[in-house]
Amino acid sequence: MSLVRDLADQIVAAHIKDDLCLPIPAYSMSLPPPSIDNEHAADHYELAGMVAAIEMGFIESDSKVLGKAWSRMVHQDGGFNPIKWPSRPEHFDLLPWTRNMNPKAFAECPKRLGLYAVMPDADWVKRMVDAEVPTVQLRLKSNDKKLIHKQIRQSVEAVQGSKTLLFINDYWQEAIEAGAYGIHLGQEDLETANLDAIRSAGLRLGLSTHGYAEMVYADRFCPSYIAMGAVFPTNLKKMATAPQGLGRLYKYAQLMSHYPLVAIGGIDEGSIHAVAQSGVGSVAVVRAINGANDPKAAVKRLQELMKT
Numbered sequence: 001m002s003l004v005r006d007l008a009d010q011i012v013a014a015h016i017k018d019d020l021c022l023p024i025p026a027y028s029m030s031l032p033p034p035s036i037d038n039e040h041a042a043d044h045y046e047l048a049g050m051v052a053a054i055e056m057g058f059i060e061s062d063s064k065v066l067g068k069a070w071s072r073m074v075h076q077d078g079g080f081n082p083i084k085w086p087s088r089p090e091h092f093d094l095l096p097w098t099r100n101m102n103p104k105a106f107a108e109c110p111k112r113l114g115l116y117a118v119m120p121d122a123d124w125v126k127r128m129v130d131a132e133v134p135t136v137q138l139r140l141k142s143n144d145k146k147l148i149h150k151q152i153r154q155s156v157e158a159v160q161g162s163k164t165l166l167f168i169n170d171y172w173q174e175a176i177e178a179g180a181y182g183i184h185l186g187q188e189d190l191e192t193a194n195l196d197a198i199r200s201a202g203l204r205l206g207l208s209t210h211g212y213a214e215m216v217y218a219d220r221f222c223p224s225y226i227a228m229g230a231v232f233p234t235n236l237k238k239m240a241t242a243p244q245g246l247g248r249l250y251k252y253a254q255l256m257s258h259y260p261l262v263a264i265g266g267i268d269e270g271s272i273h274a275v276a277q278s279g280v281g282s283v284a285v286v287r288a289i290n291g292a293n294d295p296k297a298a299v300k301r302l303q304e305l306m307k308t
Contacts, residue, residue: 007052011082015085020245022056022057022245023057024054024057033054034054045070046067049066062211072086072091073088085251087255095219105222106221109181114306115299117285118136118137118169119286120290125154126154127295127296129162130296136164136166138151140169140171148171149174152178166182167182169185172203175203176197176198176201182224184206186208204225205223206225207226207227208227211241225261229249231244231263232271234266244265257279261281262283263278272302273306276306285302
């Protein structure tokens with residue numbers, strides 16, 4: 001175990017200043033520390049990668065994925081080098097085929113979706129069309145089926161004849177019926193949504209991810225785009241994972257660069273430039289637009305900051 005400890009220490013020391021580390025949570029009986037599976041690990045490089053990831057504040061599922069990625073990288077790249085970081089699809093055993101080779105792939109969307117406005121109702125969708133926002137998501141929270149149908153229909157009508165692409169959050173059946181451009185789902189929705197129906201209808205599919213394990217899982221479905229976050233703290237949605245920060249976002253974007261990527265979570269005028277520099281082709285914002293005194297001016301300013 002001393003060899004594993006030494007290798008893990010080297011990894012942590014090499015990346016301690018890379019903005020990859022998050023505070024380790026206080027463990028308790030209800031929140032036990034992450035477990036390390038010594039018995040089924042391929043080698044000491046996998047164990048070292050897991051130990052290092054845990055010490056850097058990665059959650060258990062991400063630490064396990066990173067451990068395997070470290071082992072693959074060592075064997076594929078010809079030796080252990082703590083300065084490196086797993087960053088290629090083959091390190092994470094991601095699907096080897098291209099979209100054109102995958103019969104289960106969802107319809108393509110632009111590689112760069114640009115400024116991505118996440119809005120609460122059809123009126124805001126219409127305002128985003130008027131502001132010439134390239135991509136908008138209707139994130140409506142309601143149990144009123146009539147209201148849901150009406151809002152989605154009005155949102156679809158609002159983007160007709162424009163260049164704005166409309167994604168509907170969660171309500172995939174209603175989105176199909178209304179003829180929306182695409183649907184956005186969280187990881188928890190994958191077990192209940194009819195993905196075959198979405199695919200057959202030709203709608204694009206965006207999937208949320210919050211770390212390495214969820215990105216690897218999302219890759220199995222070959223979605224149209226992958227959203228990564230939350231980058232910064234946000235009060236709009238209760239998150240099971242801590243904000244990932246810019247350092248992790250840059251690593252995620254490098255690994256998943258073969259997908260259209262959307263960064264999301266607490267992004268505003270002060271941070272959107274640094275986020276856009278990660279290599280993502282889209283940045284999702286909420287309050288930076290609908291909380292602004294002049295939303296149309298805010299859209300223009302945010303788009304300018306993304307370009308610089």
